[in-house]
Amino acid sequence: MFSRLSRKGRVRTLSALENLEIDLYLLPSPFQNNAGLVKYVTDALNRLSMFGYYSEWPAYGSTRLNQPEHRRLEFFPLSWNQIGYPGVSHGYRDFRGFLLKIAETRVKNEES
Amino acid sequence: MKNPDVIVIGSGGGGAVIAKELGELGIRVLVLEAGPWYGNKKWPEPNKNRGEAKVSSNAVDLDGSLYRQQLTRLENDMNDFVTGKFRWGSADRRRTPWFRNLPDRAVLWQTAGVGGSTLHYYANSLRAFPQAINNEWPINYKELIPYYEKVEQTLPVEFAPTTSKEALFYYGAEKAGFTLNKTLDVTRVGYRPQPNAILPPNEHLMDPNYSLEELSHMEGCTLSGHCGQGCPYGPSLEKMAKRSTNVSYIPLAMKTGNVTIRPNTFVTKVLTVQSSGRGRRAIGVKCRDTWTGEIEEIRAKVVVMAAGCVETPRLWLNSELPKNQWVGRGLTNHYMDMVTGVFDEKTLMDVLGSPTINPFVGHTSGARLDYPGLGMIENIGESPGLSAQTLFGFSQDGYNRLRLSDSNEWDQRGRLIGSELDKAMKDYRRTLTLSIITDDEVQYRNRVELDPHVIDEHGAVPLIHYTPSQKSRKRREQLTKIATNILRQAGAKQIHRADLPPNYFIHLQSTMRMGFVVDTSCEAYQVERLYIADNSADYNSLGGPNPTLTTQALATRTAEKMVQKYFQ
Numbered sequence: 001m002f003s004r005l006s007r008k009g010r011v012r013t014l015s016a017l018e019n020l021e022i023d024l025y026l027l028p029s030p031f032q033n034n035a036g037l038v039k040y041v042t043d044a045l046n047r048l049s050m051f052g053y054y055s056e057w058p059a060y061g062s063t064r065l066n067q068p069e070h071r072r073l074e075f076f077p078l079s080w081n082q083i084g085y086p087g088v089s090h091g092y093r094d095f096r097g098f099l100l101k102i103a104e105t106r107v108k109n110e111e112s
Numbered sequence: 113m114k115n116p117d118v119i120v121i122g123s124g125g126g127g128a129v130i131a132k133e134l135g136e137l138g139i140r141v142l143v144l145e146a147g148p149w150y151g152n153k154k155w156p157e158p159n160k161n162r163g164e165a166k167v168s169s170n171a172v173d174l175d176g177s178l179y180r181q182q183l184t185r186l187e188n189d190m191n192d193f194v195t196g197k198f199r200w201g202s203a204d205r206r207r208t209p210w211f212r213n214l215p216d217r218a219v220l221w222q223t224a225g226v227g228g229s230t231l232h233y234y235a236n237s238l239r240a241f242p243q244a245i246n247n248e249w250p251i252n253y254k255e256l257i258p259y260y261e262k263v264e265q266t267l268p269v270e271f272a273p274t275t276s277k278e279a280l281f282y283y284g285a286e287k288a289g290f291t292l293n294k295t296l297d298v299t300r301v302g303y304r305p306q307p308n309a310i311l312p313p314n315e316h317l318m319d320p321n322y323s324l325e326e327l328s329h330m331e332g333c334t335l336s337g338h339c340g341q342g343c344p345y346g347p348s349l350e351k352m353a354k355r356s357t358n359v360s361y362i363p364l365a366m367k368t369g370n371v372t373i374r375p376n377t378f379v380t381k382v383l384t385v386q387s388s389g390r391g392r393r394a395i396g397v398k399c400r401d402t403w404t405g406e407i408e409e410i411r412a413k414v415v416v417m418a419a420g421c422v423e424t425p426r427l428w429l430n431s432e433l434p435k436n437q438w439v440g441r442g443l444t445n446h447y448m449d450m451v452t453g454v455f456d457e458k459t460l461m462d463v464l465g466s467p468t469i470n471p472f473v474g475h476t477s478g479a480r481l482d483y484p485g486l487g488m489i490e491n492i493g494e495s496p497g498l499s500a501q502t503l504f505g506f507s508q509d510g511y512n513r514l515r516l517s518d519s520n521e522w523d524q525r526g527r528l529i530g531s532e533l534d535k536a537m538k539d540y541r542r543t544l545t546l547s548i549i550t551d552d553e554v555q556y557r558n559r560v561e562l563d564p565h566v567i568d569e570h571g572a573v574p575l576i577h578y579t580p581s582q583k584s585r586k587r588r589e590q591l592t593k594i595a596t597n598i599l600r601q602a603g604a605k606q607i608h609r610a611d612l613p614p615n616y617f618i619h620l621q622s623t624m625r626m627g628f629v630v631d632t633s634c635e636a637y638q639v640e641r642l643y644i645a646d647n648s649a650d651y652n653s654l655g656g657p658n659p660t661l662t663t664q665a666l667a668t669r670t671a672e673k674m675v676q677k678y679f680q
């Protein structure tokens with residue numbers, strides 16, 4: 001049923017669930033009368049899908065549903081291309097100096 | 113190790129420190145750690161099989177190149193809450209994580225493994241605000257200073273170098289009327305670089321004659337921005353740039369010749385006997401091998417709990433130790449929030465001389481504003497998946513789209529979806545995010561207790577409740593406005609507020625408070641020879657500063673006090 005709703009309808013449904021604007025008694029086990037779990041799970045659905053999409057996970061391609069020790073990166077994550085994240089890096093040459101060094105605070109302490 | 117003098121439970125922020133300090137004082141220590149050990153040759157495939165050895169006590173076992181293979185710097189592989197190498201769960205990633213019951217929207221972020229939650233921490237190494245200690249804690253700030261200094265030198269700590277996101281933060285903070293505060297002991301409002309347990313960049317970092325790959329095998333931070341995924345950059349394990357305790361204190365502990373560490377071992381009970389002194393006396397622990405399920409009892413003269421803010425009270429409660437109404441109570445979490453500003457290219461060219469910020473460059477958090485009385489604000493630049501989930505996926509305010517807008521303070525607030533999310537992430541490279549970290553008031557009602565219905569292989573699981581006090585809410589609101597203003601002053605064109613839910617746990621503290629559960633030496637009032645050396649012994653949330661350095665200073669001090677009392 002959920003998948004037949006419009007996008008807005010789905011968001012409204014999720015929102016109603018997490019705000020507990022529903023009869024908790026009507027939910028199946030283990031959610032029945034379990035407000036904390038309903039809130040936890042609706043929230044986690046949102047978070048985990050965003051984390052999944054914007055991390056390297058989709059790029060495990062045909063191995064993405066394997067056990068973690070048996071996944072292999074098959075390509076560069078599409079989402080990282082879209083947003084311009086260069087991926088794993090050895091470093092960046094963006095050193096703009098130090099505003100302050102610890103030694104400077106010690107000198108000040110000795111003076112005062 | 114047969115018959116150790118001291119058993120330390122947990123090898124994270126605090127446990128590793130007390131083990132090394134005791135080892136140096138000639139005490140024989142066995143550290144029992146629930147999670148796996150990365151970068152140790154005895155466990156070449158720590159997530160695949162249990163390995164041939166049970167313990168390691170010689171620093172020659174440590175291997176930097178193995179560590180680099182294992183710490184892939186990929187955010188899902190490392191930090192997925194369910195299957196990541198830095199999750200709260202056993203070494204075997206095919207198994208589900210260890211369950212905690214959090215009946216609300218919640219993220220509780222801790223790591224099992226040698227190094228504990230310092231494996232993924234950002235290494236911000238802050239002293240407490242003196243005003244949050246003096247006249248509050250049963251000890252005063254001055255007493256902590258020599259221990260702070262010792263830890264700062266050992267890790268070691270240095271102020272963060274400036275990269276684009278720090279430069280932009282300083283620019284905004286100046287324009288908002290704040291000034292640079294050149295100190296480690298903060299008594300007034302001001303901004304400064306983060307004092308971080310990260311080795312300064314290699315002097316050749318900007319020299320194109322050295323490739324970045326070459327530099328990543330040399331000493332010093334390369335500004336790679338992978339702090340949250342663990343940092344495998346350096347010439348050897350003990351010289352890795354980010355000073356998680358598994359690369360700093362653990363190697364030093366092993367070098368004393370007195371410390372043995374046993375991973376994959378979950379302590380399920382502290383064993384005690386009746387005693388005339390405090391009522392009971394600790395005599396050892398019961399533990400379980402997480403690969404084989406084997407159960408064992410080990411005896412020692414002293415037991416130290418350093419299992420972190422959730423597991424230490426859980427272990428106390430599961431061990432049926434004497435009743436103390438403050439065990440597990442007074443939980444604080446710095447009631448956090450996040451605001452993200454988007455900048456246009458022209459503004460960035462004017463301020464930084466480049467069209468992007470690239471928040472993923474440099475220390476994950478390198479700059480801060482201290483605000484004694486309210487807390488603090490720091491910049492933060494996580495990788496994209498973690499950024500999307502925390503900034504745009506986690507909110508007490510629900511969906512931005514469904515929001516009935518009542519203020520113009522923030523252009524967007526709460527969860528983003530569809531085209532909004534797409535746009536926000538396409539702007540990622542031109543964003544600056546500020547994290548709001550509140551001086552969180554201790555409340556008796558905020559707690560870790562045992563779930564009366566759920567038991568796992570280690571006993572009743574923790575059930576966690578947290579709702580911020582009115583004061584904490586007000587402070588967070590004030591800080592969020594200040595952070596928003598800094599972003600506007602820096603030239604942000606659009607500002608998003610996450611409005612994080614209260615149950616966001618990164619800085620957990622004060623569930624076994626000094627003065628209530630432990631005395632000023634961190635020994636339990638009701639159980640002699642039982643000490644605590646993790647964030648849970650804190651009296652309060654330190655006024656806002658990140659907790660780990662204080663835990664490490666206290667652990668250093670506790671080692672001294674314990675030796676004076678029981679080993680001289």
Ligand SMILES: Cc1cc2nc3c(=O)[nH]c(=O)nc-3n(C[C@H](O)[C@H](O)[C@H](O)COP(=O)(O)OP(=O)(O)OC[C@H]3O[C@@H](n4cnc5c(N)ncnc54)[C@H](O)[C@@H]3O)c2cc1C
Nearest residue numbers: 122124125126146224228229234235236379646647658660
């Ligand atoms: C993303 C992130 C960033 C952070 N950044 C910072 C920062 O920049 N600065 C800062 O100060 N803090 C930071 N923190 C917080 C920091 O990680 C903690 O303050 C610190 O690690 C706490 O130390 P601890 O000893 O209390 O617990 P932990 O470091 O969590 O150590 C507890 C250890 O005990 C083990 N253990 C638990 N139960 C048992 C048991 N029953 N038997 C055996 N072993 C057990 C665990 O596996 C773990 O290794 C950050 C946290 C997160 C999540």
Ligand code: SF4
Nearest residue numbers: 333334336337339343
């Ligand atoms: S930025 Fe962080 S991960 Fe990268 S080298 Fe420096 S300390 Fe290590």
